[in-house]
Amino acid sequence: MLQIKDVRVSFGGLIAVKDMNMNVKKGTIHSLIGPNGAGKTTLFNAITRVIQPDKGDVIFKSESLINLTPEKIIYKGISRTFQNLQLFQGMNVYDNIYSGFVHNYKGNLFEIFSKKKRDFDIQTKNKILEVTELLQIKNRLNSYPSQLPYGVLKRVEIARAMVSDPELLLFDEPAAGLNHNETSEIRDIIKMLKSNGKTILLVEHDMNLVMKVSDEITVMSFGEKIAEGVPEEIANNEEVIKVYLGESENA
Numbered sequence: 059m060l061q062i063k064d065v066r067v068s069f070g071g072l073i074a075v076k077d078m079n080m081n082v083k084k085g086t087i088h089s090l091i092g093p094n095g096a097g098k099t100t101l102f103n104a105i106t107r108v109i110q111p112d113k114g115d116v117i118f119k120s121e122s123l124i125n126l127t128p129e130k131i132i133y134k135g136i137s138r139t140f141q142n143l144q145l146f147q148g149m150n151v152y153d154n155i156y157s158g159f160v161h162n163y164k165g166n167l168f169e170i171f172s173k174k175k176r177d178f179d180i181q182t183k184n185k186i187l188e189v190t191e192l193l194q195i196k197n198r199l200n201s202y203p204s205q206l207p208y209g210v211l212k213r214v215e216i217a218r219a220m221v222s223d224p225e226l227l228l229f230d231e232p233a234a235g236l237n238h239n240e241t242s243e244i245r246d247i248i249k250m251l252k253s254n255g256k257t258i259l260l261v262e263h264d265m266n267l268v269m270k271v272s273d274e275i276t277v278m279s280f281g282e283k284i285a286e287g288v289p290e291e292i293a294n295n296e297e298v299i300k301v302y303l304g305e306s307e308n309a
């Protein structure tokens with residue numbers, strides 16, 4: 059479904075992603091792991107076109123994304139969440155989630171008061187209610203981010219990514235900063251999304267979560283892929299163990 063082909067990203071002299079290749083299969087949960095600074099978020103940003111790779115291609119359902127703007131990516135059926143929550147503090151939960159949907163409205167200003175726009179608004183409201191019911195945050199629609207616990211905010215961000223009905227969801231550290239119970243909730247949400255037919259690319263440091271939900275895992279270190287396989291293969295891969303042991307020794 060998503061193919062990353064020879065993608066390279068550099069920042070000045072630093073090559074953050076070195077000729078990365080990866081294939082995310084439809085209907086799977088594919089995790090991207092690696093120590094801090096390995097290049098995972100940079101690769102996410104290259105997929106969603108937030109940054110321009112120096113070379114390589116990103117292909118989604120046989121179509122190259124490389125010349126699209128980030129806004130166009132959402133029309134293609136890809137949504138993401140961010141490592142640091144990016145919710146609008148001055149908007150309530152409903153409007154924050156709505157902001158993930160407006161990209162879907164392809165009408166122009168003249169249509170803003172038209173039937174087409176009203177139909178769009180009804181569809182939007184129904185979709186927001188459906189998604190917030192699924193994520194158990196329907197009773198929070200009128201709250202503002204500052205009034206909500208972090209675990210709920212993470213779900214609001216996931217809801218915002220889901221309202222555009224994407225086929226592929228990119229989650230950047232959805233469990234970061236969460237306690238044990240909140241992490242279990244996120245794990246259940248990720249599994250539920252898969253059973254609803256979504257494809258998920260997950261960047262996550264919580265190994266317990268990664269091992270429990272992933273169909274396939276790609277491991278990066280210093281911008282390069284060092285291993286790829288099912289959770290059991292990765293857990294027993296010597297190079298992966300070495301990289302992670304090195305990280306804990308340096309911590």
Ligand SMILES: Nc1ncnc2c1ncn2[C@@H]1O[C@H](COP(=O)(O)OP(=O)(O)OP(=O)(O)O)[C@@H](O)[C@H]1O
Pocket residue numbers: 069072074092093094095096097098099100101
């Ligand atoms: N905008 C930027 N300008 C310069 N260097 C950057 C930029 N973004 C990332 N880097 C560098 O690129 C490398 C890869 O960073 P990246 O954030 O992609 O790693 P990561 O695997 O997501 O790490 P973490 O798990 O800590 O989030 C790091 O050395 C980082 O300092």
